[in-house]
Amino acid sequence: MRYFNIKQIVLLVGTIILMSLSSQVSFAKEQPQFYHLTIIHTNDFHDYDPYALARKATLIKQIRAETDNVLLVDAGDLYTRGPYHKIFYGEMEMAAYNAMHYDAWELGNNEFKGDPDPVIADQKLYNLVKQAQFPTLCSNIKTADDQYLPGVKPYTIKPMQGLNIGILGVSSIKVKNYPQAVNKVVENPVEAAQKLLPEVQAQSDIQIILSHAGLSADVQMDMKLADRGVALIVGADDHYVISQPIYRTGGIPIVQAGGEDNIYLGRVDLTFEKKEGKWVLIGHKGRLYPITKDISLEPNIKAIIDRYLSSIKKQAAA
Template sequence: MKRRDFIEKTAASSALLSLGLSLSSFENKETKHLTILHTNDVHSYIDPFPANHPRNPNMGGVVRRAALIETIRKENPNVLLLDAGDIFQGTPYFNYYGGELEFKLMSMMQYDLSTIGNHDFDNGVEGLYAQMPHATFEFVSANYDFKNTVMDGLVKPYKIFNKNGIKVGVFGLGIELDGLVDKAMYKETVYNNPVEAAQDMVRILKKENKCDLVICLSHLGYNYKDEPNKLCDLKLAAITQDIDLIIGGHTHTFLDKPAIVKNLVDKEVLVNQVGCYGINLGRIDFYLNNNNNKQNAFKGTSIIV
């Protein structure tokens, strides 16, 4: 979908009509509308691709993404802007600035939260720590334990937001670093089982804190067809419960819309990922009734920036 077509093609009326529902069915005083915007694996791509690029001509770029986010926020002020990791590494901007520019620009776009990807350790855990003052947003990871590193206390397992009376719990999960990242880079960072961490998070967020929506920011990867036993977002959705949405990263998977997976108790979980390099911005709209119960309507799409 081209950016200029976004407003008319992904407006709420089109979204609901595509589900066989009329706008009047939802847009009333008893309906709350929450928009989740998300990115993953941006990898320090600040500028758009050049016009002569063979695959992604004129696509991406922070300026276009910022303008698109601003447009959506004007349409619906109840927005959460999230990132699923691998903010660093990929262009000379990272080589020169070490992540400072990426964090400053994300702060200007008013990101709410991010998790941590394997490439965010590419300047070591100290390099990540050095850039933290440039981020006005927070970081979550429920299965990376940083207590014996300089990052101790800077990464929380989860964060709870209140948007227009909707309580949203967001937690993060990271991929196993051993064999993927040099030990000298992540040092004493401890990797804990992500399934066990997820189960602990949903207990805290859903049962104890009564969150209306639970979102997982995952850097586990969408799917591994050649490694059927490897944990991925699709598997995580199927073997857990009480997660409403998994926003993924790591595998650079381009999805036009979220996949729908039945969880452990046969309820639907949305799983989404929007490729890499800031080419796409993910958008998922939830509509909740006055009791904050999800209506049978959501709209998920991947927007070309």
């Protein structure tokens, strides 16, 4: 039997501790942290066939079933235009959005044109905001006394599987020229995003911008904010069909899912790696799903649309 003296025991224990610490450090280095986030996005629904909502809902269910961490957002222009505009003023579409469990939406420029009279236009707008069961965003259009619009937030923070996702909303500067906006302050969307981003970053791990400012403004935001860690710009207003994210090396991916006559559902899969304490975007892949008549109607959303449209038939028959 071999005996150890005190000095040998101390050396042996020290060696074991060092080996243990070394293996832990090596293990930590060999195990990078990754996070996957899927964003489903829609925009410029105004004047669509309302049953397209039920077809979109079918695809949304499928995507949610096949992956975790799914964020569903809309970049604005839900109503104003089309045969049902002056009947429901967006309520039919919003009822469907509530049932689809959207996470946030941004006010589009058309949300401010519900009626030629500014007072009535505001009533229609704020009624829609109240109806929404998820955050309504807009950081650059405010009341005359420089307050955010009633019921509207400049951004929202969404907890998702241990991380906080910050969603900052901006709308079109052209609202400034609308007679319905005489009682509002309309700021430059790029400047509004620049100003608010540090506040959003202080409360979130990953940030995206939900924009109805148009592609030219989105490109400006990319140029101004690319070095500040923004992961994605979800765009709208132009009705562009962008099948793969617009992306320049070192920039922010920009997506948009058509609009009006171009009926698509957008999807972006983002991959992040934790580097020096921050979640850094290391990969992205986008696609658009054409909304065609061969896609089945999701029963719950179809029932909502049926209910609204049947009310018109009843009124006509009365």
